Amino acid sequence: STGVSKAISLVLPHLGPKITGLAIRVPTPNVSLVDLSLSFKKVVSKASVQHALKDASKHAFKGIVSIDEERLVSSDFISSPFSAIVIDDQIMTIGEKNAKVLAWYDNEMGYSERLIDMAQYIAQN
Secondary structure: OOOHHHHHHHHOHHHHHHEEEEEEEOOOOOEEEEEEEEEOOOOOOHHHHHHHHHHHHHOOOOOOEEEEOOOOOHHHHOOOOOOEEEEHHHOEEEOOOEEEEEEEEEHHHHHHHHHHHHHHHHHHO
16 A cells, blocks of 8 residues: 555645656565556647656756656666656656556665755755
């Protein structure tokens, strides 16, 4: 069982019911796959979702979100510091205003990295 959808809505409350997801345990001790279902007010394309995620990984969520363009497997993400490694070629749109995004994450390392980020933020503010 996972609390990924609940955690996302707590961290990003403005998304509320607009986002759902589930995490799939894979045969590695620490890595999971999250399956996000997204609803948009505007029409989106696969390319626009990919562009937005790539932009976020380079700017607003740099060091938190990464893009996998190499078709890696679950064991490749063990000890990854990212909270989400989006599988670029598995982004898909459903209809005109919905998208599905798959992303890997290391349950332990990503969490630890975000704790460090929070401690640094608190220390600076």
